Amino acid sequence: MGADAPIAANSLPFLRVRGLSKHYTRRSGVWRTRIPIAAVRGVDFEIPAGKTLALVGSSGSGKSTVTRCVTRLERPDAGQIWVGGTDISRLGNRDLHRFRSEIQMIFQDAVTSMNPRFSAAQIIEEPLLIQGRGGQEERRRHAQELMSEVGLSPSSIDRPVMEFSGGQRQRLAIARALALQPKLLVLDEALSGLDLSTEAQITNLLLDLQAAHSLTYLFISHDIALVARLADAIAVISAGQIVEQGPTPQVISSPNHPATKALLASARTFQKNYAEMLGVSG
């Protein structure tokens, strides 16, 4: 692990994405010919170590494509993805294996991203097994520590996933993601669909974990009101391109691009309705 030694200075970005492009093809017409559809084009952003960047955009804006490229679930068509000092955009599977432990992902739906028959222990230990870390007892002890760190009782380590509630499963997903001591967590709509009280608990947990382990977060969301409370910086993606980015207070208080303004306007619907409701009635 010499070449990718952690970056010492906080001024250096942990993740730097340059000119990232990816297109998919779709079959169309009588001959079902393939036509290319650009998913993302020329995406640039960077995240300093220990900080949070939120990538926000409406449905179909290309958020997920960026995620899939950064985590190298997909190979980008062009551009570079620098993690520490290495460009991982062109690495083959064998070289990637090493980087998989540095970058971990948390998905929106913890329910479908886990085998329901697995026990909590199996879920958390699986990445350790794949990376060949530790012996059997060591893995189990590590899994128990992770469970208490994310606010789950270590005594429930042998219970099957299906006996955990939605919020508890999201905690399990976080424990699994932390098992390999990653430096970057990619959170793909990790809070959407959760109950308000669960969302608040998980948000606080993510803030605490970041502070404790100097984690770097790439937070993907359509909810600009939520990310404004979590992120140091916001990048707005629209039609596959980043149209605006900057420190959170700046993007929120003086948005420039129409896409940012539109996101903020719809996010303010509740605020507006709330003020109108209380204004009219008294």
Add this chain to the structure above:
Amino acid sequence: MAIDVSEALVQTLVQTIDLTISYSRGGSAPVWASNHASLAIHRGEVMGVLGESGSGKSTLASALLRLLPAHARYDSGSIMFRGRNLLTLTEPELRQVRGKEISLISQDLALSLNPVIRVGDQIAEVVRAHVAMKMNGSERRQHVEELLRAVGFDLAQQIYSAYPHQLSGGQRQRVAIAQAIACRPALVIADEPTSKLDAALQAEILALLSEIRRRDGTAFLVISHDPTIFPGFADRIVVMYAGRVVEEGKTEDIFRRPLHPYTQALVRLSGRYFVNAQASRVRFPVIDGEAPDLTRIGAGCRFEPRCPERMQVCTNCDPQELTPEPFRRVSCFKYGS
């Protein structure tokens, strides 16, 4: 007295009284999903049911249409709709109610729309089932295209012939709404109609439901875990927790002066939807703990383990429902016993 009752019948469309429902499978302990739940929906109103996972809100929604799975049991209570108790109707009688008088917009559209039938034909099927005698095929198609236009599609003919997978999430939600209002029902039950949509689409769908209500006088029972959809949309809100109705009031009163500690916490949490450039990286106010296991309900108040204002009495007794002011009810010992 007799006059009061008849007046209530005119205004009230559906009323559940003391509805208790439990699930039990193969001898395992019953899950008490709804416990003595009473609520009344008035003609033409939007009633919000606010509750988080496991609160029993979806059970209540399905119960109103008698659509609960076979292992669910209606232990007590009644569901009165236009003078009839829905719990005593036979299956053929229920088929005359479902879709025609009360319809459902289901939470999971992936399951409620058939992937291999054109969406227009799926809407036409509802029309055919209930008002078949009056229409031939082309009239029916025309009627469906009108419905599609009414839910905001400009190219109704193209949408008619589309399959569900060719539509976006927002479009599928509009199709489901068109299907639900096809027979001009008196009540539409919408289970989490906006939970999978982004903020812009969410606002569009809520505006559409409000428009239908204004135009057709349809009543809506809207179920959601998200309190923020209700201001400017719902007239009243019922708050559910662990199978119980814990509070009810006008939407503005619920937000202005929530009474139950659980409602107070939810209203406080919904402040996170206010866009605030200064609140970056501030911890959220939380309700500690998790909702109780519905197979093991103790004698006390269900919210007691998480309640910041718990008192001695809360551990041992379940609070009765109180009416501290008109159009308001709450189950909490803070307001008396």
